[in-house]
Amino acid sequence: QSVLTQPPSVSAAPGQKVTISCSGSSSNIGNNYVSWYQHVPGTAPKLLISDNNKRPSGIPDRFSGSKSGTSATLGITGLQTGDEADYYCGTWDNSLSAVVFGGGTKLTVL
């Protein structure tokens, strides 16, 4: 059972938009930055969004992040087949003194 809650899977057609939610609490998302990662099994995870909503250099603006209260959302527009991957949210938890990740969301581009 992950501290942060994500939907197990989302899907959409190429060119469409999806959002992935990440729900937490005041001890984690509510008081810390949220980051998002794209992970294709067998490869290194890639940072997509830092500091709740900042895109690192090289990440296309199709990817966006937002945070409100104790929840965060990753948005992906103009879906491409290459976007198929597992997506994770992560943050620090002040009560646990630990990094916490969501359980991951598998994105399928139909």
Next chain:
Amino acid sequence: QVQLVESGGGVVQPGGSLKLSCAASGFTFSYYGMHWVRQAPGKGLEWVAFIQYDVNIKYYGDSVKGRFTVSRDNSKNTLYLQMNSLRVEDTAVYFCTACTVGGCSFWGQGTLVTVSS
């Protein structure tokens, strides 16, 4: 370019020990907090341990506390994870990653640890 290269993975029996290394290059290693994150087969990412840039602060996940020790040598740009009393459930790909409070920018490709009799 930025590189994080893990090594030291392998097959070990339950109760055994293993020491992982992560060699960093292409960025100022001593400026970053460093983490170990693992992914067990068919599972999601699980945070393992953190060590602050100046080695004064360390944190561990509950599942490894008391068994694993994280360390670093800033003069060698290298991160370590000493794993003792290994269990079957420690079987995973172990990633090292360089992070700020906002997120983890740099990741290694991972090294596989298999705990099996």
